[in-house]
Amino acid sequence: MADLSSFPITQKWPAKNPDIIQLYSLPTPNGVKVSIALEELGLAYEAHRIEFGPEGVKSPEFVSLNPNGRIPAIIDPNGPDGKPIGLFESGAILVYLAEKTGKLIPADPAARYETLCWVMFQMSGVGPMFGQFGHFHKFAADKVANNPYPAERYRDESKRLLSILDARLKDRQFIMGDDYTIADITTFPWIRGADVFYGGREALDYAGFPAVMAWLERCLARPAVQKGLEIPAKA
Numbered sequence: 486m487a488d489l490s491s492f493p494i495t496q497k498w499p500a501k502n503p504d505i506i507q508l509y510s511l512p513t514p515n516g517v518k519v520s521i522a523l524e525e526l527g528l529a530y531e532a533h534r535i536e537f538g539p540e541g542v543k544s545p546e547f548v549s550l551n552p553n554g555r556i557p558a559i560i561d562p563n564g565p566d567g568k569p570i571g572l573f574e575s576g577a578i579l580v581y582l583a584e585k586t587g588k589l590i591p592a593d594p595a596a597r598y599e600t601l602c603w604v605m606f607q608m609s610g611v612g613p614m615f616g617q618f619g620h621f622h623k624f625a626a627d628k629v630a631n632n633p634y635p636a637e638r639y640r641d642e643s644k645r646l647l648s649i650l651d652a653r654l655k656d657r658q659f660i661m662g663d664d665y666t667i668a669d670i671t672t673f674p675w676i677r678g679a680d681v682f683y684g685g686r687e688a689l690d691y692a693g694f695p696a697v698m699a700w701l702e703r704c705l706a707r708p709a710v711q712k713g714l715e716i717p718a719k720a
């Protein structure tokens with residue numbers, strides 16, 4: 486049996502089966518990327534629900550795994566050289582899982598790097614900009630009631646990113662073409678999330694990006710996605 490005792494997080498959220506991947510997450514746009522990938526890959530894992538706040542993501546035990554105090558994070562008991570490894574940042578976790586299994590990322594080197602470009606496009610662009618859009622459009626709307634600038638800035642930048650994605654998907658099934666990859670898994674939860682969590686469908690003019698909408702439906706139709714979107718479930 487794997488020994489995960491060097492990871493303090495396992496004291497607060499004990500592993501029932503330390504031989505399988507431990508996922509620390511919540512079903513948010515960043516969190517579901519990892520549960521969706523794990524489901525798609527058919528890897529065995531145990532999901533721990535980590536709430537926001539001092540008892541969850543900001544607790545010393547969680548921060549010992551991710552110094553940034555944010556979900557998602559994982560421990561793989563069977564990492565490089567067969568040793569346990571802890572990982573945080575959803576993009577890094579997706580690259581790790583894809584490379585571990587040789588799936589959800591092309592084997593061809595040039596196509597692999599192209600996939601990574603689109604993963605980084607999401608991590609540095611779509612995620613942060615959509616997140617700020619949601620903040621000003623919904624959660625802090627009352628704080629900026631007299632100043633439309635922040636909401637407009639992030640709305641317009643989010644729409645610009647959507648137009649880039651729409652052009653990419655116009656003649657492709659998925660971001661990398663016929664194959665569904667980690668570039669899709671990192672991106673579509675944010676397109677869905679801006680609607681489901683922020684009510685941003687109209688403000689972001691989703692109807693104006695038909696290729697993105699058709700791709701989102703294709704992604705959401707996958708059984709692994711339907712399952713991953715609900716993980717970790719509420720106790």
Ligand SMILES: N[C@@H](CCC(=O)N[C@@H](CS)C(=O)NCC(=O)O)C(=O)O
Nearest residue numbers: 513514515542555556557574575576
């Ligand atoms: N770049 C990080 C972002 C992670 C992130 O922002 N997670 C959010 C949930 S979607 C979180 O844990 N927020 C808790 C907090 O800010 O206290 C990643 O992709 O993993």
